[in-house]
Amino acid sequence: QVDVVQSGGGLVQPGGSLRVSCTASGNNLRINSVVWFREAPGKKREMIAGFTGYSPIDYALSVKGRFTMSRPDTKNTMFLQMDSLKPEDTAVYYCLVNDDFWGQGTQVTVST
Numbered sequence: 031q032v033d034v035v036q037s038g039g040g041l042v043q044p045g046g047s048l049r050v051s052c053t054a055s056g057n058n059l060r061i062n063s064v065v066w067f068r069e070a071p072g073k074k075r076e077m078i079a080g081f082t083g084y085s086p087i088d089y090a091l092s093v094k095g096r097f098t099m100s101r102p103d104t105k106n107t108m109f110l111q112m113d114s115l116k117p118e119d120t121a122v123y124y125c126l127v128n129d130d131f132w133g134q135g136t137q138v139t140v141s142t
Contacts, residue, residue, distance in 0.1 A: 032056035032131040039123065039136035046115050050136050052125035053107040061102045062128055066110050068121035068138075075124070079110065093119075115140045 038050040054061060065080030079099040081087045087099050098111040108125065117140045125133040 032059055032127060034125060034127050034131045034133040036123075036125060036133035036136045039138045041139045041141065042115055043142055044116055044140055046140070047111070047113045048115065048138055049112065050110045050123050050125075050138070051107055052110070052127070052133050053105065054102075054127045054131065055106060059106060061106060063126075064099075064102070064108050065126045065129075066099060067124045067126065068119075069124070069135075070118075070121040073121075076121075080126075112138070117141060 032054055033056060034052060034054045036050060036052050039048060042048050063082040066078050067075050068078055069075040076090065078090045078093050079087060079097060089097060096114045100109040102108050110123065119140050120138060122135045122137055124135050
């Protein structure tokens, strides 16, 4: 069993920054892949960043150059750093670990 817990996010003005974290835990856990998704109201869940194994981190065009994803640290925590935020970035953000284990979701709201 793997538990995935997210934290961070919140409310920010356009142009601001936020960071969301994702921590995975479990016996003998080895993280092979991590993907960040987001789901905006009335829209389908969108993949925004991720990697598998030693592959380079891929970013969706909608966030490339503004968002930065980190690989797992020694505590199996991954970060999604979001800069130059826009109102259209408003969504619930999710992390998916090893294609099977989802975080609970974190609300990010970009508004004046």
